[in-house]
Amino acid sequence: MEAQAVHIPDNEQYRELKKFIEASRGVPGPLIQVLHRAQKIFGYLPLEVQHFVARELNVPLAKVFGVVTFYNFFRMDPVGDHIVNLCLGTACHVKGGSEIGKALEKELGIKVGGTTADRFYTLSTARCFGACGLAPVLMLDEEVHGRLNPQKAVQILRELRAQVQAAAVETNKEEK
């Protein structure tokens, strides 16, 4: 696939990324930092974005793809509105982390790595957050929840969904 052949839409997101790339010209080895920014802007790194990064940084697409697939942090699929990241480090494992994983898979009806049909939750796992004193832990978006058991973990997910739904109902009422 020729990088040039892909049509890149001219929109706010790409303009923002382009600005960041322009600012990092002259800095050696910017690829990873650029991808960090791109994922922040787009939420994930579809091939189209990778084409754009490759073209702008003048590196082969294969190199961009290689870096994206190497690191855990980068994603090539869109994710849900909220990301559940369950820790599977040894400290969490010894405190029953995998039981929580099973409970969450059952609750959400998806496997680890999947996203719910309504794109509300993405279930993901991580090695270690460095919050081992609170084991077992999960991170819901940016927030760490510790000392969990399966029931508690499921409860946390239900609560967030209920909150969001309640807020949506409120806005609907106001609009009416």
Next chain:
Amino acid sequence: MSIYRTHILLPIDEGTVLAGVFEVKRRLENELKTRKLDKEIKVLESGTVGLVGKGVILTVYPDRMYYFQVKENDVARIIDEHLLKGRVVAGLAHAPVADMATAATAEKSAKVGLTREQRRVVLDKTWTVDPQNINEVLAAGGYRALEKILGDSLSPEQVIEEVKKSGLRGRGGAGFPTGMKWEFTRKAQSSAGRTATGTEKYIICNADEGEPGTFKDRLILEGDPHKLIEAMTIAAYAIGAGRGYVYIRGEYELSIERMQAAIDQAREFNLLGANILETDFSFDLQIKKGAGAYVCGEETALIESLEGKRGNPRVKPPYPVSHGLWQKPTAVNNVETLANIPAIISNGAGWFRNIGTDKCPGTKVFTILGHVEYPGLIETDMGTSLREIIFSFGGGIKGGKKFKAALLGGAAGVFLPEPLLDVKMDFESLKENKAVLGSGAVLVMNEDTSIVDMLFSIAKFFAHESCGQCSPCRIGTQQILQIIYRIRQGKGLPGDPETMLNLAETMFKSSLCPLGQSLIMPIKSALEHFPEEFKVNNNNEVNP
């Protein structure tokens, strides 16, 4: 600047945030304001105390008194009783702050677990100083070592000599003498054949802390980022580098934020940048965010990642000290290693050598986890026994259960059984017992834990994190995972344990980096100390 009669410190870490420290802080500030005490009493955020599971912790200075499990509703009582009347609030869990000066000799009972006396060199300021305020850091002695070097015009060679004399060894796991690393980097020839100087050399701080069960570096980054800046500046001066990088895990959002704030402040105070403290010496520092790959904790993989590439480890030699970042001489030091430097420069190598053991001077930060009463983080002398760490600092096994094993050093670690509890925790003594210090993680398992299950979790981790560059590691980790999976399922085949060990040995001999080389450690120690759990009988069944 106004003077306050009392300071209240609230350590901020994941545990206290979870317990509602910010709500307590807000309430405190409001109450103090309504009582017009806000000009007398100051509320500050500090780094962690290293104590987990004690809820919100509140320390009153100069009274040196802790309160634990503080709830919003306790705030009024603490103000009325303690801050106004000077009485300790009865009915709230509390303990006096241990006297640091006598820490070495005092052998008092461990009433509050992790807050029993600890000698703190690395973590001396993490819980008494607001890391986000450089004035406080300066008042507490921060940057004094840098001032000593630049003010007294110590030569780079003198600095290296001092670090060499101190006997400081790398705290990242390998235990390589830091002074020697610096000397190699200083003397390294550039490609043109002359000694490389200035911008042609680099100092890198390895803050890609990814070993499961380890969070010591995070707490240093968040609790005392200025110490790292000072140490890296000293290192840069010693090796002759003009630029440095702190490579921090992408997941450590708060660490990145605090480190960046500290760098900005240091620049403002001319402690970083051009002509530091009005001398000829210039040095600047930049944060690079990692993207989640365990293997990047290996120094050459980290360098590849810094260059914006996949983090595949390089073939060594040549070593980074001569061919590092952009093939230039580079010193890569762990966070904890660097955090020792200012104290060594300020107090001298002799002082440092008096702590710890002869071959491993200094202190070590340990993270105590798993089935213990007080999980958390401690700093104590090198050579402290494992028993003391688990039973004195960690408060023993939770719920009156029996001790079964400790996994030392994270996933790339070693299982130690009960008879080895008295082993001294330093590089040399552990080596004699075929164990490793690693990152200082101590994962404690009680009698109900299955070693096979633990090993399965470790094997899964390695299979996932193998970068795939060396075939023995890429394929070996998968094969070992399959074998341990079937043993765990009770479907192990005769000869499985031996095959597993054989594979791990091959990986050890033929992998490029410590990732592939270290899976043998947990496997070998598990088989050696807990062979009964791996018994496979001829009916393809595991004995219970």
